[in-house]
Amino acid sequence: MPTYRHPGTIITDHTFPVPLDHTDPAGEHIEVYAREVVAAGKEHEALPWLLFLQGGPGGRSPRPVGRDGWLDRALDDYRVLLLDQRGTGRSTPADRHTLPLRGDATEQARYLTHFRADSIVRDCELIRRNLLGEDGRWSLLGQSYGGFCTLTYLSYAPQGIREAFVTGGLPALRSTPQEVYRAAYPRVQRKVEAHYARYPEDVGTVRALVRHLREREVRLPGGGLLSVEAFQAIGMLLGTGSGSHTLHYLLEDAFLPGVSTDRLSDSFLVEVERQLSYAGRPLFTVLHESIYGQRSVTPEATGWAAEAVRAEFGQFNADRALAENRPVLLTGEMIYPGMFVDDPALAPLRETAELLARHTDWPDLYDPQQLARNEVPVAAAVYHDDMYVDTDGSLATARSVRGLRTWVTNEYEHDGLRVSGGRVLDRLIRMVRGEV
Known part of the structure; x- marks a missing residue:
């Protein structure tokens, strides 16, 4: 695992083999890449892990240079894992160069049916067990589509989550x-x-x-x-x-x-x-x-x-x-x-x-019954007139998730996490801790 230093941070590269189809663990495998970031001087501390789920779909994780943006606030308390979701960044690519190698359009489409949030969450669970052990739990930070993935995670694998923060990414659970x-x-x-x-x-x-x-x-x-x-x-x-x-x-x-x-x-x-x-x-x-x-x-x-x-x-x-x-x-x-x-x-x-x-018969991505009995602390920033994610739908979802606290703000647009210098993340952390 290559390790290198940026100003104020120590970074370690991780690559994990994961099943293309998690219902067939003995079948074809692809690779998923993740970048571990820890504050310099804290690399030997037993810090809790924070998994960052990037927006998209199809967006790679941020490429940080030192302690910048929201990462600066996160590194005060966490060891951060920046995930290149399957098909993105340094994970096994899925693009115009690689997809034709799989065969005709039918084969390419069949392959890509395994690249939604349900598969991403299963990748995360495999990585969690690898890094933290079977009983380890980590925190989640989901931005935009990463918030959609977080709701899928809370639906189907809440036992792996310590707490969750969502920014501009509470999906409508039952909308066509x-x-x-x-x-x-x-x-x-x-x-x-x-x-x-x-x-x-x-x-x-x-x-x-x-x-x-x-x-x-x-x-x-x-x-x-x-x-x-x-x-x-x-x-x-x-x-x-x-x-x-x-x-x-x-x-x-x-x-x-x-x-x-x-x-x-x-x-x-x-x-x-x-x-x-x-x-x-x-x-x-x-x-x-x-x-x-x-x-x-x-x-x-x-x-x-x-x-x-x-x-x-x-x-x-x-x-x-x-x-x-x-x-x-x-x-x-x-x-x-x-x-x-x-x-x-x-x-x-x-x-x-x-x-x-x-394509028809897409598997469900959310379990409303599980979310209604959720026990994981969750805080979400909902932007007042978000152009990308419907505010009314987000608030309806918030009411459907037991214990979820929302911060509705028009101080920021959809990119509030990125541009706020850590203030959005800090507020959500304090909300989960009961400090605000």
């Missing part, structure tokens, strides 16, 4: 994918309208961009097509604390000044590609709607729910907005089949994604 997106589009509209109120000049810039993209084919530096629908997905930025300002600065560089034609600037195209490309996290797209699939809630396929529900919200139609002289609405955390045409990193996975969208 269609209900998730019917709640999401109005939230996105509010964020876009708030952005336009803050930066009124961006209304005209976005309308000009949409006209430009309708009139000619625009390719990004990596070869991807910047279609109107692809560009609208830049609204994903608006769910973070600084996202509105980031979007404004991006838009103000859109067109080259001082030339005779309305040409898009290279700096704009490079930044748009950086924001829109899923080359570094393809699982976010192919698995995104599957995280809402549960056989007891809806036995049918998820079926590109975001695309189907979008038709119910005509105000997101860019052409209609232009024709009616209205501001063009951007979209948010939605995955559309067109992304697998426009993005070169996703195009090889197009058929696989289609098969997953048609």
